[in-house]
Amino acid sequence: xxxxxxxxxxxxxxxxxxxxxxxxxxxxxxxxxxxxxxxxxxxxxxxxxxxxxxxxxxxxxxxxxxxxxxxxxxxxxxxxxxxxxxxxxxxxxxxxxxxxxxxxxxxxxxxxxxxxxxxxxxxxxxxxxxxxxxxxxxxxxxxxxxxxxxxxxxxxxxxxxxxxxxxxxxxxxxxxxxxxxxxxxxxxxxxxxxxxxxxxxxxxxxxxxxxxxxxxxxxxxxxxxxxxxxxxxxxxxxxxxxxxxxxxxxxxxxxxxxxxxxxxxxxxxxxxxxxxxxxxxxxxxxxxxxxxxxxxxxxxxxxxxxxxxxxxxxxxxxxxxxxxxxxxxxxxxxxxxxxxxxxxxxxxxxxxxxxxxxxxxxxxxxxxxxxxxxxxxxxxxxxxxxxxxxxxxxxxxxxxxxxxxxxxxxxxxxxxxxxxxxxxxxxxxxxxxxxxxxxxxxxxxxxxxxxxxxxxxxxxxxxxxxxxxxxxxxxxxxxxxxxxxxxxxxxxxxxxxxxxxxxxxxxxxxxxxxxx
Amino acid sequence: xxxxxxxxxxxxxxxxxxxxxxxxxxxxxxxxxxxxxxxxxxxxxxxxxxxxxxxxxxxxxxxxxxxxxxxxxxxxxxxxxxxxxxxxxxxxxxxxxxxxxxxxxxxxxxxxxxxxxxxxxxxxxxxxxxxxxxxxxxxxxxxxxxxxxxxxxxxxxxxxxxxxxxx
Ligand code: HEM
Numbered sequence: 001x002x003x004x005x006x007x008x009x010x011x012x013x014x015x016x017x018x019x020x021x022x023x024x025x026x027x028x029x030x031x032x033x034x035x036x037x038x039x040x041x042x043x044x045x046x047x048x049x050x051x052x053x054x055x056x057x058x059x060x061x062x063x064x065x066x067x068x069x070x071x072x073x074x075x076x077x078x079x080x081x082x083x084x085x086x087x088x089x090x091x092x093x094x095x096x097x098x099x100x101x102x103x104x105x106x107x108x109x110x111x112x113x114x115x116x117x118x119x120x121x122x123x124x125x126x127x128x129x130x131x132x133x134x135x136x137x138x139x140x141x142x143x144x145x146x147x148x149x150x151x152x153x154x155x156x157x158x159x160x161x162x163x164x165x166x167x168x169x170x171x172x173x174x175x176x177x178x179x180x181x182x183x184x185x186x187x188x189x190x191x192x193x194x195x196x197x198x199x200x201x202x203x204x205x206x207x208x209x210x211x212x213x214x215x216x217x218x219x220x221x222x223x224x225x226x227x228x229x230x231x232x233x234x235x236x237x238x239x240x241x242x243x244x245x246x247x248x249x250x251x252x253x254x255x256x257x258x259x260x261x262x263x264x265x266x267x268x269x270x271x272x273x274x275x276x277x278x279x280x281x282x283x284x285x286x287x288x289x290x291x292x293x294x295x296x297x298x299x300x301x302x303x304x305x306x307x308x309x310x311x312x313x314x315x316x317x318x319x320x321x322x323x324x325x326x327x328x329x330x331x332x333x334x335x336x337x338x339x340x341x342x343x344x345x346x347x348x349x350x351x352x353x354x355x356x357x358x359x360x361x362x363x364x365x366x367x368x369x370x371x372x373x374x375x376x377x378x379x380x381x382x383x384x385x386x387x388x389x390x391x392x393x394x395x396x397x398x399x400x401x402x403x404x405x406x407x408x409x410x411x412x413x414x415x416x417x418x419x420x421x422x423x424x425x426x427x428x429x430x431x432x433x434x435x436x437x438x439x440x441x442x443x444x445x446x447x448x449x450x451x452x453x454x455x456x457x458x459x460x461x462x463x464x465x466x467x468x469x470x471x472x473x474x475x476x477x478x479x480x481x482x483x484x485x486x487x488x489x490x491x492x493x494x495x496x497x498x499x500x501x502x503x504x505x506x507x508x509x510x511x512x513x514x515x516x
Numbered sequence: 517x518x519x520x521x522x523x524x525x526x527x528x529x530x531x532x533x534x535x536x537x538x539x540x541x542x543x544x545x546x547x548x549x550x551x552x553x554x555x556x557x558x559x560x561x562x563x564x565x566x567x568x569x570x571x572x573x574x575x576x577x578x579x580x581x582x583x584x585x586x587x588x589x590x591x592x593x594x595x596x597x598x599x600x601x602x603x604x605x606x607x608x609x610x611x612x613x614x615x616x617x618x619x620x621x622x623x624x625x626x627x628x629x630x631x632x633x634x635x636x637x638x639x640x641x642x643x644x645x646x647x648x649x650x651x652x653x654x655x656x657x658x659x660x661x662x663x664x665x666x667x668x669x670x671x672x673x674x675x676x677x678x679x680x681x682x683x
Contacts, residue, residue, distance in 0.1 A: 018525075019529070021521075021522070021525065022521075022522050022525025022526055022528075022529060023522070023525070023526060023529070024522070029529075085541060086534075086537050086538070086541065089537045089540065089541045090533070090537050093533070093536065093537065144548065151628075154626065154628065162559075162561050162626045162628075164559060164628065165559060165560070165561065168557060168559055168668070168670050168683075169557075169559055169560070169670035169672045169683050170683075217526060217530055218530070218533075220530075221530035221531070221533065221534050222534065222537075224534070225534040225537065225538055229538050231541075239668070239670075239683075240667065240668055240683070241666055241667065241668055242548065242549055242554065242555035242632075242666055242667065242668040243548045243549065243666070244547065244548060244549045244550070244551055244553075244665070244666050245545045245546065245547050245548070246545065246546045246548055247542040247543070247545055247546075248542075248545075248546045249540070249541045249542065250540045250541075250543075251540055251541065256546075257546055260548065
């Protein structure tokens with residue numbers, strides 16, 4: 001399993017690297033697969049509303065109304081119909097990439113199981129939504145889908161059914177068609193909104209909207225596709241005809257050839273087995289739990305930084321229990337905490353200048369890597385590099401480019417669980433206590449293992465978010481360069497250039513190149 | 517130059533994405549039937565005969581029953597399975613048994629089978645046995661007909677006519 005993970009992780013890492021070059025980190029579609037899917041759903045919704053205005057929900061007229069849209073009012077209704085289809089197809093690609101990516105990047109186990117687990121039913125609902133849409137066109141494909149779906153339903157012992165008799169050997173009733181329209185136009189979409197709300201309910205700072213450029217690029221591309229290759233129907237549904245060649249939408253209708261070749265029992269068996277496997281995947285094998293963040297009430301001043309910045313909604317502010325003069329205190333829900341340490345970086349009391357003669361205690365701490373330990377490691381590193389020219393301290397994370405190879409006289413790396421755990425005051429501390437420069441690195445910009453650690457760090461260093469970097473701190477002696485597992489060489493180049501700049505008092509410190 | 521490269525990359529990526537979307541939205545074509553084939557489906561619901569014959573109750577038995585339940589006959593609820601045979605040009609296409617559904621086996625059996633056959637003239641014969649108590653196939657019907665390529669022929673049982681209809 002872990003080999004499989006590594007392989008997939010490398011593949012994604014490689015693709016994302018090239019997309020960072022072409023799209024830039026901000027617009028990289030791989031970093032926005034969830035929000036891109038939301039965006040596709042928006043396109044589907046808006047185009048769907050327009051198509052519905054011209055659509056006739058009856059067996060007798062549905063086909064003709066779709067034909068009208070496609071051939072008569074092709075310039076608007078036709079484009080809308082095509083957008084409706086192609087955005088739905090695009091959503092399947094983005095959902096699968098999103099799912100595989102979360103899997104290979106190992107962001108679906110431990111306390112993160114919930115988003116994965118609740119993602120699986122959305123997959124079903126998306127497919128069912130698509131199938132019911134194909135039904136409404138009431139062409140030969142729709143007829144085929146209706147009959148084969150009935151075979152699937154009839155196979156179920158609870159159905160004891162003969163649903164297929166609604167479609168063959170007699171008149172198809174309008175009532176069935178109305179039911180299908182109700183499901184596709186109302187029931188399934190409402191169910192989808194509900195499921196997606198649950199899907200992201202356990203995380204905070206959710207990326208619902210893709211960056212503008214990416215959204216517009218995708219919309220433009222799908223519109224061009226709709227104009228070049230508009231979606232068309234098969235011939236009208238005819239209960240006296242069996243289809244010969246069908247142009248199936250394989251994104252949604254791939255189960256149907258399986259029903260024909262293996263039978264409905266196998267089709268059910270296979271889909272349910274894959275679903276069951278997906279559902280239990282977060283526990284295959286279970287992740288070894290890390291000790292979660294703990295609140296130290298004595299030191300918690302109720303500032304709320306941890307609750308504001310926690311990417312998983314694990315920290316929250318609740319009424320004070322110790323009678324101290326402030327109203328609120330931090331509380332950590334262990335079932336949600338990923339032990340990333342971002343709360344530590346957000347804690348207003350996380351300041352290495354405090355408690356210089358004793359252990360550094362703050363309002364919230366990570367047992368596996370306390371802020372006191374961070375200060376100790378910083379002190380040790382500063383001591384080790386003392387006397388060397390171009391003294392650089394590198395702060396990085398467990399999931400970015402490995403830092404050990406950069407260790408050399410004058411260069412000391414410190415690896416945190418997540419760079420978002422680094423309180424900005426530590427940069428000032430390192431610079432005033434002997435380092436000539438500080439490098440901050442971690443997962444690639446836009447892609448943090450703990451979702452938003454590098455974004456929060458950027459904002460804190462830019463003074464846009466608390467805790468901010470002190471205004472007195474010399475920014476020219478700080479290099480922020482986000483670098484993932486495959487970017488060590490590039491990070492090395494940046495560090496060398498930075499160091500050379502520091503060593504040359506007359507030269508200016510080079511501004512890092514575009515991030516990759 | 518770098519910017520131009522990025523723009524070309526994006527155009528390529530969007531193009532590839534759309535190509536994938538388009539290709540799999542209609543391709544590859546799925547050949548449900550070959551061009552020279554037609555399809556026959558047998559599809560109907562049928563309440564078969566009761567498995568056991570009804571029994572006349574004795575006077576004593578009737579006397580023991582509450583007055584509102586004194587029907588002269590006692591019938592078990594379970595129905596016979598339905599056996600359907602379909603012959604095309606004298607050879608079997610199928611011989612299938614459809615058990616009655618329901619906890620007590622008293623529901624109407626749902627008979628469903630489908631076949632693709634070469635288009636053209638055929639002699640079709642369908643037989644149905646719906647009673648375990650009577651030997652042989654009680655209902656049967658034979659037809660000679662010509663199936664067009666791509667035609668869907670549905671065979672169902674017509675209760676009123678006690679025979680089969682070919683749609
Ligand atoms: C129907 C389509 C889906 C949509 C619109 C969707 C959307 C999203 C969004 C917006 C996020 C939050 C991303 C962020 O801000 O970091 C997310 C996270 C996630 N999704 Fe989905 N998702 C969908 C389907 C799925 C499926 C099918 C799976 C897997 C079976 C899945 C697994 C996950 C996981 C594991 C996370 C990450 C949670 C974490 O970081 O702990 N999603 N999804």
